[in-house]
Structures are given as structure tokens and as C-alpha cells.
Amino acid sequence: MVDTHPALALRAELYHALAEVLVPPALWMTQPGMAWPLYEAVQALRPFSNSAQQAAETLTSIGTETEQERLARYEAVFMGNGRPRLWLYESMMVNGRLL
Structure with missing residues (x-):
């Protein structure tokens, strides 16, 4: 159903x-x-x-934004160095820890 x-x-x-x-x-x-x-x-x-x-x-x-501007913003969030990947933040929120 x-x-x-x-x-x-x-x-x-x-x-x-x-x-x-x-x-x-x-x-x-x-x-x-x-x-x-x-x-x-x-x-x-x-x-x-x-x-x-x-x-x-x-x-x-x-x-x-132009496609180049949006791509740069996307890369800063999802591909930036020195930060945990976005899915790790979800893991921390759900489980209280990274991974």
C-alpha cells in the first residue's frame, strides 16, 4: 500500500x-x-x-550566478581541503562522532 x-x-x-x-x-x-x-x-x-x-x-x-561562480562555490563545499567531507558532518550529527 x-x-x-x-x-x-x-x-x-x-x-x-x-x-x-x-x-x-x-x-x-x-x-x-x-x-x-x-x-x-x-x-x-x-x-x-x-x-x-x-x-x-x-x-x-x-x-x-554564472556556471563558473556556482561551480567554484560547489567545489569549496564538496571538494575543499582541510575539512571533513559533507557526509561526515551528517555522521557526526546522527552518531555523535565522525565515521
Whole structure:
């Protein structure tokens, strides 16, 4: 049986869009945050979640950048030296330790 709860379906859309963000930058990422595919899902989740409210505000603040500018920002977050990889931060949050 498939759960048709709207918040769950919206979260699935959001996770799909976030997965796209974690691969080399998609061309849509050069557009302002309100044009990103995940923006509509975040907007729809606002009534269900304070985190979605904050995410919507953050996405609204993201402006247009060239592909080179966005790639440089992406590389600074995901490929920077001297910092644990992003997935390690999740590990620390979930498990209380890196790894």
C-alpha cells in the first residue's frame, strides 16, 4: 500500500532534488533559488515544518550566478581541503562522532 500523505510525497520530491545538488552542479543551480526544482516542494512543506520555513527563506535569498561562480562555490563545499567531507558532518550529527 502506498502512503499518499501530501507531506511525505513532498519530502520525497525534496530529497530527489537534494540528491541532484550532491552531484556536480546542475545547470539549474545557476538560476535564483526560487527557480530551483526543490523550491516548490519546500514551499509546500512550510505549513508542516519550521525547517521548511527556514529553507524557503534561505532559497529565496539565493541569487543568480554564472556556471563558473556556482561551480567554484560547489567545489569549496564538496571538494575543499582541510575539512571533513559533507557526509561526515551528517555522521557526526546522527552518531555523535565522525565515521
